[in-house]
Amino acid sequence: MPWRLVIFIILLTPFLIFIAFNLNNRCDISFGFTVFKEVPVFITIFCSFVLGMVFTLPLIFTAGRKRRGQPKISAESSDNEKIKQDAAAARERFFSKRRKKPVNGGADDA
Numbered sequence: 001m002p003w004r005l006v007i008f009i010i011l012l013t014p015f016l017i018f019i020a021f022n023l024n025n026r027c028d029i030s031f032g033f034t035v036f037k038e039v040p041v042f043i044t045i046f047c048s049f050v051l052g053m054v055f056t057l058p059l060i061f062t063a064g065r066k067r068r069g070q071p072k073i074s075a076e077s078s079d080n081e082k083i084k085q086d087a088a089a090a091r092e093r094f095f096s097k098r099r100k101k102p103v104n105g106g107a108d109d110a
Contacts, residue, residue: 018042 025041 019042022041026038027041027044029036029039
């Protein structure tokens with residue numbers, strides 16, 4: 001079953017209902033130097049939403065690069081080896097605990 005299509009239709013339905021109820025609602029939009037008259041309200045809201053997403057994109061992509069307040073770890077750092085050793089020890093502890101689980105549900109063999 002095409003679940004993505006079903007979910008898309010379900011998410012699109014409220015938007016289409018909103019448009020149907022607001023087809024006759026119109027407003028004037030002024031940009032200072034020009035005025036658009038009798039613009040449907042749903043177009044105004046949709047354009048505002050899209051512009052908000054567009055202006056948010058640079059913030060999303062630059063936030064991952066600039067992690068302020070966190071120290072940078074270089075490859076030649078002396079702490080780098082300790083971090084690798086700690087990670088290896090944690091990995092070993094994790095997998096050793098998983099292997100020690102009894103196979104027969106905890107019942108004794110005797």
